[in-house]
Amino acid sequence: MTIKKILILSSLVLILFSSFALLKKPKPVLYIIGDSTVRNGDGTGKNQQWGWGSFMTGYFDTTKLSVQNHAIGGRSSRTFISEGRWDNIFKTLKKGDFVIMQFGHNDAGPLDDTARARGTIKGIGDDSTEIYNPIRKIKEVVHTYGWYMRKYVKETKAKGAVPVICSLVPRNNWKEGKVIRSADSYALWAKQIAEQEGAYFIDLNELVSLEYEKLGETEVKKFFPADHTHTNKEGAILNAGVVVKALKQIKPSNLKKYLLK
16 A cells, blocks of 8 residues: 555544544533532642532543532622623533532622622612722622522523522521521522522522431531531531432433433
């Protein structure tokens, strides 16, 4: 066989393999967004604090689904958007992807303080107010918690992706042997937005509280070495397990078919 024929054959083989690569569909992506209770620090646990999102990959068949935890500490439903983090996800979001979201822990802060300026207006209405943001040094229109959550859901669905709202995991706060819930505020508002916008809903606030109460206050305290909000590895694994168990029970949901048996 001449060198010319070998080169032609090699080129044809290369073209053939390239065509197969182009025809192969990209894997769907599970995007996880939220605050430090979902991903703490750089996600390596070097401060002995972990978020539940850091353990989600182990539950899925990653040969068929890519799991990306974009949660970051200190963010609210508002600042995850205003910092451009949601825009970066939205650019690559595609039909068949999934977005699991959990916000609320940081939304109760001030709207325009010089430390964080991350708060949102309470509730799910269309209320808004213009403030001067001393961090970003610009005027900014701040909306309700529900407004921002609604934006995530609507834009996820607009791309043909599937939104899953989680209510915020509970803090290690107890009263008379029971975990104090957020059932009249952020957990309720998360549920209401899911119902209004047709998103799946996981009531982590309630489900994790029930798990904590089975263990008891003394045992649960071991999950919180630094404060009453951030869990250690064992606590984060428990919370991740609650999320996965809830995903298995959601009907209908294409996401659970990617879970490992």
